[in-house]
Amino acid sequence: MDEAVNGDGYRTSSFSGDNGDCVAFKDLGNGYVAVKDTKNPDAAPHVYSYSEWRAFTKGVQNMEFEV
Numbered sequence: 001m002d003e004a005v006n007g008d009g010y011r012t013s014s015f016s017g018d019n020g021d022c023v024a025f026k027d028l029g030n031g032y033v034a035v036k037d038t039k040n041p042d043a044a045p046h047v048y049s050y051s052e053w054r055a056f057t058k059g060v061q062n063m064e065f066e067v
Helices: 002-006 050-061
Strands: 023-027 033-039 046-049
Touching: 033 050, 046 050
Parallel strands: none
Antiparallel strands: 023 033, 033 046
């Protein structure tokens, strides 16, 4: 799983700018999603289950978070 988490294949939102202040994500294909901060590419990604990731993305869509 380490290779899958640390390898290529991360995506960013189409709303992300070119300034590098993004969150990148990758479907690991095993029921989990890896998420990393593009400002700190050497940091270990966080891994969430599909249900945790869905809850987060729904919260973003519903504007449940302050930014």
